Every structure is written in C-alpha cells, then in structure tokens.
Amino acid sequence: MTDDLRLTHLATTLPSTVPFVGPEAIERLSGTLFDARLGANESGFGPSPLAIKAMQDTAPDIWMYADPESYDLRNALASHHDIDPASIMVGEGIDGLLGLLVRLMVDEGDSVVTSAGAYPTFDYHVRGFGGTLHTVPYAGDSEDPARLIAKAKETDAKLIYIANPDNPMGTFHKAQEIERMIEAVPDGCLLILDEAYIELAPEDAAPAIAPNNPRVIRMRTFSKAYGMAGARVGYAVGHPDLVNAFNKVRNHFGMNRMSQAGALAALADEAYLGDVIARVQKSRDRIAAIALENRLCPIPSAANFVAIDCGQDGDFAKRVVTELGKRGVFVRMPFVAPQNRCIRVSCGPAAALTLFAVALPKALKSART
C-alpha cells in the first residue's frame, strides 16, 4: 500500500480478500468453463417467465433511476405477508442489507454472535465494521439456538445471526424452536433471522410474521427460490423503527429499476414458485440418491442444495471439489471443521445433475489417490 493513502485504522487492518471467489474467476484461472453450475445455491430453474418479461419490458426505461422507496414492491410484499409496508425494507440482496444492519448496530469492539462456519459474508461485514465475532459450534449439523443465546448473554452481544434453513448444511429448525429463541434474545440484542431459503423449507419452519418485536429482524430474498440472484433484491422485515433506521445509511438510489419490476412479477407468479419448490424437492432427492450411490451420506436438506458428507476431513472434501471442477462441475464446500467434511451441491435441472452424477465417482477416485 502506498504511503500516501490515509485509510482509517480499521481499514488498514482489513484484508483485501473475498468471502467467495466467483465461478467466473475460477473458470478464468483454470481456463475451462463449468458445464454444471451447482456451487452458489443459485436456481438453475431460473426465474418466472413473467419476471423475465417484466425485466425485459423495463430495459428501455433504464434511463430512469429506480423509485428509491421501492414503493410498489414494498406494498406488494406487505400484502403478500399481510403486514404493514413500514415493516419492510427492500435492498440490494440480503448481503447488502446485512452490511447496512451491521453498520447501524456495530461499533468497533462490539460483540456479535454467530455459528462457526455459518454465512461468511455476514462475518465479513462484522469484521468490516470492527465488530468482534464470537462463535459457537454447530450441534451436529444444525445451528444451536440455545448456545447462540447463551453466548450472546455472556458477551453482551448486539447481534446474533442464525439462518433457518441453515447454509451450508441445509438443516432447519421448526418454527416453535425459532420462536423460543426469539423469546430468549437478551435485552439490547437483536436476532438476525436469515430466511434466504425459507420458501423451500417445510411449512412448519417459519414462525408467523408479526414484525412488532424489536429484537428480531428477518431477511428474505429473490435470489434463491425466485431464481433472481443476479438481480440483487432482498428485503428485511422488522419493527418499523428498526426498518426506518436503514434510511439513515442506505444508498437511497441503489436499487435497479429492472430488478424492482422483476421481483414484483416474480412475487405475483405463485404458480411458478410452487413449480420450482416441487422441482427443488425432486432435485434434492436426486442429489441424495447420487450421494448414496457413491456411498456418501447426504444430509437432509430444507434448502436448494444438499450437503454431502464425504466421510473424511476437509482436505479430502477440498480435493473432491477440485476434482469435480476439473470435470466441469462447480460445487462448493463449508469453510469450517467439522462441516467441511462435506461438499455442498446446489439443486438444478436434471442435465446438470447428470453431469454431477457422472463426475462424482471419478472425482472421488482421484481424490482418494
């Protein structure tokens, strides 16, 4: 770093690393393109055709900034969830909203609690604002609400993060358990309930949405079940005072006009969403079957991916990921032991899963030698 730059002290301490290297970057490094893109929990089933049409119809209007209030989308979401629009903040994906929330809440040295090996981008934001991360281990393959709460009390945490269903393991907690966790959130602490995959989970996974409790904020997205990851549309649901606080710091004109229109159309197309949910279920079953055929253990998933226990350590799973990549199949794996004994395979169309089915035994063989 040139001496002329006077970055903040905090910024000088941060690495220039990224939470995830993109598949395009891996392709450029390897010089070959992936044939099956099953690593980023994107939805290869794509968005609703009505959402595609809405975005295409909006493209000529892209000379206009988007409505900074996302009024139409917020109102449609409010109607969808039968809540007040004042409880909804639309933003540039959950990633963007998490960053803003951490900025609002976390001063340098403030405590934040998450699970070891949970969402790296959340950790990135916490470190990026100087927060101190305290982690608790998973209980088996699930996040552990009781230990998260206990750690929050112990550290006087301002934020607790939990994803339901969980990423990268795909497990979920039932609504009653999440409700008990919310009840137990200590005074002065806020629970972030990341529900990125909730549409794909069993119906008893989501507590009723009643955003009157200032101790919980829920995050939802059009990136997963709705198949619009590249459009960057997420939303937070919470107490109106908390939701309004985003207006202090957010990039008011940051939303994409096509994406707003696409999300609005996607939300309205419930038949398509139902179809995707059914296809994801079939896809999960197929990934599990492929794992079992290879004598690996699939972990039951409530999301649009399946974590497959490769039966050895993280080094072995990493070799499997690498060997799959060499064979044109992009998958990822958890970052932290013991979850990193797994590879994580996203659901997708049958053709992509067939490529995975063909590549996996070869990749395992290479990884074992």
Add this chain to the structure above:
Amino acid sequence: MTDDLRLTHLATTLPSTVPFVGPEAIERLSGTLFDARLGANESGFGPSPLAIKAMQDTAPDIWMYADPESYDLRNALASHHDIDPASIMVGEGIDGLLGLLVRLMVDEGDSVVTSAGAYPTFDYHVRGFGGTLHTVPYAGDSEDPARLIAKAKETDAKLIYIANPDNPMGTFHKAQEIERMIEAVPDGCLLILDEAYIELAPEDAAPAIAPNNPRVIRMRTFSKAYGMAGARVGYAVGHPDLVNAFNKVRNHFGMNRMSQAGALAALADEAYLGDVIARVQKSRDRIAAIALENRLCPIPSAANFVAIDCGQDGDFAKRVVTELGKRGVFVRMPFVAPQNRCIRVSCGPAAALTLFAVALPKALKSART
C-alpha cells in the same frame, strides 16, 4: 425509536432523511404523474439499443450472480481508457463507490472538504461515517479549486470533493486547471474528481487518464451520457493500491448481471454515444432559448442539464419548481444559496422540452403572485 434498539452512537445522531426525494414519491404525494421528467439529470434519450438488447438477452440468465470481479467490463474500460484494469473498480453507481471510499478513508471527526451546495449524496456519506464537512463557497457559478485546496490544508482534510463538470450549476474547469489542482493536493489528502458528466463536456475538460497518482481518484458512470441511471453502474479510476482497497469493504456480489452486460454493450456503441452528445448539445441550447424567452438567465452548461437563474432568491425558485410540478414538469433546484436562485432543468427529447416551454411562463406567473 424503541428503547430496545442499540444503534451505534453515530447512527443515533443521523437523521432518517434522504438527499433527494424521488420523482415517484412526489407523484404519489401530489396524486398526478409528471409528463416531463427533467429533474434528475437522467437521459431521456435512453441507452443504446444495443445496451437494451444486451440487458434483455441477459434477463433469462439472472438466476446467476454477476461476476464479482466485473472482469469483462473492467477490461473493456481499461482498453477504452488505455490503462491497466487494476486501476479500475466497478461499483453500483458513483453513489455506491463514494460511500465505500468515505468508509475506507473517514473516521469519526476526520475532515472532508467540499463546496457549499455541491453533491448532497457525497455529504450524506461523509456525515453517515461521522466525518466533519468543511465547505467553501462557489466562485460565482463554479467550484473554486484554490479555495478547496486551501481549506483542505487548513483542516488537514482526508478528502476533497470536486465535480467537473459541476452539478448543480453545469459549469466546468479546463483540464489544465484540474491538473494544477491535483498537483496542489496536500500530502495525506485524496482528491475525488467526480466526472459523472464528463462525456458531455468540451474535450479540454478532462485531464489525461494516468492513474499513477495516489492523490486523485476519478469517478465515472453509465447513468448520464450512457442513459443507464436505473442500472447502477459506475466506476472509479485510481492508483491500483487505492482501487484494491475497495475489496476490503465492498459488497462483492453486489453488481447486477444485466447491468454488467448493458454497460459493456453501451461502452462499445460509440456511434450512439456521439449521437446522444449531439442531442444533449441541442437540448442545452433549447433550454437556454426557453429561459431567455422568459427573460431568465441560463448558465452555460457542460453537462446534460442547464441551471437557469430565476433572478430572485431561493424561495422564488422553489415556487417555480412547485408550479412547474403542478403542470406536470419535474425539475429540481440547488439546495444552497446563492445557487438556489436557479432551477435545474435536465436535457431531454424535444417533446419533454416543449412541455417545459409551455409550462414555464405560467409557472413564473404563478410564482410571482
């Protein structure tokens, strides 16, 4: 604010106000739609048809996250400017990049220098990270490089902001003057040269791009001349060390996949850009003529808008803006005296300017009574 929220001390001090109320919000408040959208310096001439097509073609692929490195776009920009891609950071519009830059550089209490009445969104970011804004007045209708530099020395500023051409007045400095300013930037200070409108300015307004100086970072955008405001694509050009520092804090998967494709196509369509530049010039002339017909004084503009001196104070100009709005014509005005004696009218297609020409005399008459 509910007592349960433990926002940071800084966040509690910030207002929940917005730098700009969007035209859609004004329409909702008034209950009528604008017939001529001439207030946000958007380009009513629209983006290149090739850019529209590229975005439409990409819409079905929106299930994939965008390449977080914006590799193709950065390389095309590097080629366009004949510089190294390592000197270019692509982000979600200049607004997004300014926020990240302030975050990297400004701790609470750090000094930042700008002109009184320059870009409010920059001020919003500085306040949002706790920086202390020091302003100098415009020199006539232009920003004042010498006073900006002097104020930076006086306050040990970390950042100086200047836009060339300027918004909201539309004036510009010649390249030599900007180069002299860059030379004079004090040690430990960084000049932000916001060139959002540079494609529309005379050729002698832009210094050669040679991003080897760690004391200046230039901001460019696809929102203005390229007509893609709603796509959120901007880029910073600077010293590679500074550019790389954005990787410490940016939302790596924040770019929209359609927008990346659209910007790439827009950049390649130089004929269309040339056509827009010609149309903007004609449009500026027409706005100036309309002003003169109404015995108002147009300020010569190097951007895609014209500031019109209404000859009285800010209260009067505000009434003119309001009266134009009632007649379906959306324009804005500068926020700070004495620039706020003006209204600011964006360039646009002939039909929109005709609506402005019809509405202006009536609006002036109402504003005067």
